[in-house]
Amino acid sequence: MVRIAPSEVAVASVSGFREVHRIGSKYTKSPWYEAIVPSPDPILFSMSDARKHTARRKLFAHGFSAAALRKNWETVVSQKAEAAIANIRREAEHGTTDVLKWFVLMATDVIAHLSFGQSLEMLETGEKSQYVQALETALFSDSLRAELPWFHAMMRHWPVKRIRDMVHSSDGYILEYGKKAIAAARGQEGGRTNLFANMLAEVDEKDGSSLTDSDIQWEAMGLIIAGSDTTAITLTYLIWAVLKRPDLQKRLEAEISAMEGLVTDAQLEKLPLLNATVDETLRLYGAAPGSLPRTVPFGGARLDGLFLPGGTTVSTQAFTLHRDPSIFEDPESFAVERFMDKATLSEYQKTAFSPFGAGARTCLGVHLAMMELRRGAALFFKQCTGARLSEGMTDEMMKMENRFLIAPIGHRCEITLQ
Numbered sequence: 001m002v003r004i005a006p007s008e009v010a011v012a013s014v015s016g017f018r019e020v021h022r023i024g025s026k027y028t029k030s031p032w033y034e035a036i037v038p039s040p041d042p043i044l045f046s047m048s049d050a051r052k053h054t055a056r057r058k059l060f061a062h063g064f065s066a067a068a069l070r071k072n073w074e075t076v077v078s079q080k081a082e083a084a085i086a087n088i089r090r091e092a093e094h095g096t097t098d099v100l101k102w103f104v105l106m107a108t109d110v111i112a113h114l115s116f117g118q119s120l121e122m123l124e125t126g127e128k129s130q131y132v133q134a135l136e137t138a139l140f141s142d143s144l145r146a147e148l149p150w151f152h153a154m155m156r157h158w159p160v161k162r163i164r165d166m167v168h169s170s171d172g173y174i175l176e177y178g179k180k181a182i183a184a185a186r187g188q189e190g191g192r193t194n195l196f197a198n199m200l201a202e203v204d205e206k207d208g209s210s211l212t213d214s215d216i217q218w219e220a221m222g223l224i225i226a227g228s229d230t231t232a233i234t235l236t237y238l239i240w241a242v243l244k245r246p247d248l249q250k251r252l253e254a255e256i257s258a259m260e261g262l263v264t265d266a267q268l269e270k271l272p273l274l275n276a277t278v279d280e281t282l283r284l285y286g287a288a289p290g291s292l293p294r295t296v297p298f299g300g301a302r303l304d305g306l307f308l309p310g311g312t313t314v315s316t317q318a319f320t321l322h323r324d325p326s327i328f329e330d331p332e333s334f335a336v337e338r339f340m341d342k343a344t345l346s347e348y349q350k351t352a353f354s355p356f357g358a359g360a361r362t363c364l365g366v367h368l369a370m371m372e373l374r375r376g377a378a379l380f381f382k383q384c385t386g387a388r389l390s391e392g393m394t395d396e397m398m399k400m401e402n403r404f405l406i407a408p409i410g411h412r413c414e415i416t417l418q
């Protein structure tokens with residue numbers, strides 16, 4: 001346990017992690033979450049009030065279950081993964097292509113389609129839509145305001161318009177576009193539907209759940225932020241880690257090419273090597289491995305034998321747990337074998353392996369993310385057999401930049417089929 005700021009401690013033990021994140025834990029999300037999310041009221045991701053969070057999460061739970069996602073959205077996910085891989089293959093056959101770019105467009109378009117009931121068509125245009133650009137500006141501005149308020153205030157009055165624009169609110173556009181999510185939820189979009197449609201039917205005022213039009217607009221935004229770069233970055237690291245190991249690449253290509261016909265997610269979930277590769281990627285390169293700050297409950301609490309005053313921020317990080325040699329042997333090496341037979345994992349390892357967080361605040365989109373990771377990777381190794389990293393790609397470029405989500409510092413990952 002290390003004190004990293006006057007009122008913040010970082011905790012690296014499995015027992016500390018379990019206590020802070022277990023179901024029923026009194027540790028709540030710290031105010032940092034509300035500060036970085038550009039919505040007027042807290043959304044599912046940022047809510048610190050446990051009662052309100054439970055009621056809202058109940059509304060989301062069914063639509064994000066593996067069964068509901070497979071029934072309602074597997075075709076959309078597959079089509080978008082196919083479009084992304086087709087673009088990758090086309091470009092790689094004629095030179096090089098940046099897989100990160102295509103996976104960002106893929107994952108963003110998947111979650112946008114589920115949220116708005118229609119595609120943003122970014123895989124067709126090859127560019128981020130205006131909505132996604134507005135989101136990026138809003139997120140950048142709010143993160144800056146949360147982390148460096150004085151600098152944010154200075155930038156708002158900077159004499160250069162381009163700098164001012166970077167921190168100016170894009171709320172108007174985000175809200176306007178968010179109306180599509182409301183219309184689809186209410187069945188007013190020419191038969192199109194979205195994730196929110198069933199949630200409205202499940203609102204139950206008795207248990208305190210509610211979902212106003214404004215909530216839908218902002219929750220749609222939240223889902224797009226939470227569900228786009230996360231999946232895209234993890235999938236990019238998976239491709240990179242495998243292409244660096246040609247033996248593993250060949251074994252994966254063989255496992256996937258042995259499958260015939262239309263393969264479902266349920267079938268992909270049974271492929272041992274593919275799934276072990278996804279898990280090992282999530283261990284070393286899951287996209288949110290950094291601090292997950294929580295507030296110590298009123299009155300204080302004992303953690304790993306130490307008393308922490310109420311209001312202290314406690315942060316745990318998957319990065320540290322996943323690289324602890326007492327938990328995972330030879331932790332820095334990318335070794336898919338450790339996940340080939342899940343029955344061999346100890347309880348200790350299972351608790352420590354937390355790329356999606358844990359407890360009541362565990363990732364809502366885990367099943368969607370896994371579906372995209374499996375489908376994206378399977379299609380890549382089927383359609384892009386023999387792919388190689390481009391000559392210009394260095395390990396240095398794939399080192400992690402950490403801003404809550406990680407990203408390769410080179411901001412691209414180029415491959416070729418030539």
Ligand code: HEM
Pocket residue numbers: 044045046057111222223226227228230231234286287288292293354355356357358360361362363364365366368369
């Ligand atoms: C590989 C991809 C992903 C990774 C590594 C990931 C990781 C995480 C982590 C670590 C958390 C916990 C954050 C915390 O405790 O502070 C989280 C929460 C969340 N994630 Fe994901 N995520 C991924 C994909 C997705 C997708 C596709 C969605 C789509 C909807 C999504 C939606 C959310 C939401 C809404 C929460 C907040 C849940 C709550 O507080 O109840 N994530 N994610």
